[in-house]
Every structure is written in C-alpha cells, then in structure tokens.
Amino acid sequence: MDVQKAVDDFLFYLEVEKNYSPNTLRSYAFDLHCFCSFLHKQQRSVELKSLDITTARRFIQDQVLSYGIKPRTLQRRISCLKSFSHYCVREKWIDIDFMSGVDSPKTDKRLPVYMKLEELRMLFRKLECEEHDFAIRNELMFKFLATTGMRRQELVDLNWEHIDFGTNTVRVMGKRSKERLLPLHASVIPLFISYRKSLRQDQLHPGEPVFLKSLWSAY
Template identity: 30%
Template sequence: MENRYATAELTAFEKHLALDKGYSEHTIRAYISDLTLCFNDLKAEHKGLKTLDEIDYPMLRLWLGAQVSAGLGRASVARKAATLRTFFKWAEQQGIVKNNPASRLQTPKLGKHLPSVLSTEQVTQLLKTAKAEAILQRDQGDREKLAHAVRRWCCLELLYATAMRVSELVSLNVEDIDFANRTIRVMGKGQKERVIPFGIPAARALEAYLKAGRPMLRISPAEKALFLGNRGNRLDQRQVRNEVHQASIQAGVPDISPHDLRHTAATHLLSAGADLRVVQDYLGHSALSTTQRYTHVDQARLAKVYLQAFPRA
C-alpha cells in the first residue's frame, strides 16, 4: 500500500470528521489511530497490497479477530469496527474505493456494565467534604491551596448538578455561565449546544471559584476558559479525573470518575420521578435508546410505582 494512502486519504478524512461531523480532537485522534494501525498491519500482512481498493471484507474481519486474540476488550474492538465502517463509507462516497469492504462488519455485543452510582448520602458527603476543604484553606490564608481546593469543589458541584461530560466541563468558558437564570451553555458531541440549569449549591461554588480560585490561577487576562490548570491554561480532562479520584478518597466514599458522577446525577433524576425524555435532553443524548442503556431506576422505586399504578398489582 503506497504511503499516500496513509497520508492524503487520512488527512482528508480527518478534515471531514472535524469540519463536517464536528467531532472533538480526542475522537478524531482515536479514529486516525485505529485506521493507521489497521492499514499498517494489513500492509505488513499482505506484501502486495498497494491501494485501499484492494482491501476486502475478509481482510478486515481477520484483522478485527486478531485484535480480539491479542486480548483487546470488546468495547475497543467495537470502536475499531465502527471506525472502519465510517471510514470506508466515506471513502466510497468520495470515489476513493469502488466498494465498501467494511459494510458487513459487525460490532461485538457489549456487556451491560453500568458505571458506579453513589447514593444521595454519599454525594452529599463528597460535596460537603470538598466545600469544607475550600473553607479550611481560605481560613488558613494559603491562596494557592485555596485556588486548587475551590476549583475541585466547583468541578464536583457542576459535574453532579449538570451531569455534563468531563470533556464538556473543560470546554466551558466564563461567558457560558448565566447566573441570572442559573443556567450554563454546554457544547456537546457533534457541536450540539444545550443549556443546562444548575442549583444554588453549584452557583455558590462557581461564585467562590470565580472570586478566589480562577484569579489566582489565571496568567493571561485574555484567557476565556472557565477552569484553569496550574499553568494558567485550560484545565485538561486527566486532571479533572484525578481531582474527582482524590476527592472521593478524602470524603471516604467509593472511588468514582467524572463519568460516574454523570451517571449518578441521571439516576437520581429518574429516581425522583423525572421523565426519560427530560433526562435525555439533560444528558445531551441524540437517541432515547442511549439514555435507556445509560440510566437505570432503583428497584424500590420501580416496585412502588408498580403497586400504585398497575391495576392488578
């Protein structure tokens, strides 16, 4: 396979994902990484392979099988299969290949594992502990430690209050906050914008962070990012995950991730009686089926609703 198929076509596809699909840098990087690995492996396996048009369905199927044999998880294999289908569908539309060899690739069935969910008491303990740490640092007069503590508290409050993705959290700008209406503008997957309400506790955490946290972390007056890292630039996802991990340890609750907080918030909404469609909008899911897989209702509430509503309970 000529080198231009590892450069020109992938470069064009990368632009397509960014400009036409509006995918995030992280998602695009994963697509290109999967495709590069596949094409390099096929080139090594099939010495006479010179063009993308020579790749057929058996080759791709065997390559995915090799990934499974190498111990790759089902979710990762499913992602690679989806990447190949997306790329070759685009390549066929662009006239790069005559036939789509990936159209028949099937996605491995994924297990129904659900993220960890904290109880309302555990969430209260998590947020209460983070707030107490911020107050402690304020009283001790250490501005740098205060900035970090109030940033952690604010991140936790917003993640739970809005159920936003960690990628959405770090993409927030100061101008996205509307304190008058207590809402925040979020740019989700596929550049889809939604406005999410937040409560008084999150508003107080935001106010504290903007007063005592962000000014201490900010280096450039022109920086628009809401959450700033230690070097004054936009906070990255890895650091947020670490903050949530450290906060859960400090609070003495089960170790969680930002995604677990998102799932917890959605579950608590459903348990409180929220409509599934409302939760769908809240989470920014394009399909209701995604929300149905992503959330679950506790058995106690389900039994209670059954006894109250079902005529032959």
C-alpha cells in the same frame, strides 16, 4: 489512490464537515493508523482498490491474536473501518464496500453506576471541610457536576463566557458542538463568587477556561 491518502481525506471530512470532537478524531485516527500499520507489516497492498473483506477479517484476527484487543475496543475499531469504507464508496474511490458483511463482536452493556443521595451528601460534607489551595475549586466542581448533570469533558471545556450570572444560567457545549442551556443551582453561586475572588484578573477573561487546566492536572 493509496490507503493513507484516503485516510487523511476521511479524517479531514470528519473534522470540517461532520464537526467531530477532538477526542473522537483522535480515536478514529488511531484506529485507522492501526489498520495501515497492519497492511505494511503484513506486506499487503496499500492501494485502496485492493482492499477486500478478506483483508478486513485478517486485520480483525490480527488485532485479537497479536494484541489481545478486547471486544469493546474491537467493536469501535470495526465501526471506524465501516465508516471509512462507506466514505470511500460514496466518494467513488472504490466500487465495493470492503467492510460489508463484517460483524462487530457482541459486548456486555455496562450499566452506569450512580452515587446514592447519602453518599453524595457525605462527599459534599468532606469537600466543605477541606482547607487547601484547591478546596474551593474542588467543592465547586463536584457540586457543579452534581447539580447540572454535565459531563466531565464539558466541565473541562467550560469558559467564563458560557456562564451568565445575570440570568444564572450556563451554556454547555456538548458533543458535536450541540449547545444546551442549564440553570445554575443556588448552592453553587456563592462558590462561584468565592472561586472568582481567588483568581487573577487575566484568568477571568471571557475566553479563559473556568477550571484552569494547570489546576485540573495538579490535583
């Protein structure tokens, strides 16, 4: 079996059986594309059974010297190859894990930066004073994020069917399709009412996104 065929099967496995998110799948696909491109450019064998630890280390070296890949990206790329190699061994396509013994570079852990309460209040006051086409939407988005702790992508993926105004709760689809139920803060409910009034009836269909992508990208 050639490497590209194994890569295609691996990505299909991650999508269907592991239910990885589209963003994660794109990252895996790109990292493995870089590896396959390296094999072709270096005129190395693209047969899966020919891969060994030397090939893996040459790839890592090439990523650093030729492309200046930073440690955090390199760490992700190595992790991807480790998962791919482990999968190939499990499927009995290869006998030896060609990533065994390859270590990831250490990276400095970046601590999250949080807004102070007064900074958040200042942001809210500014949003409340704005008057333009996106004013209500923007105020709702930021207050919604602040009161629920949702991730940005979760907010973008939110559909009207996920919000229950009867119980004032929102059903959030997180990573790997894990769900959690969050309460709607009293401060955002009037904003939701105003925001809904600003939309067309077809934009309020249960399957439609709450925050339209066209509006999201326009701001």
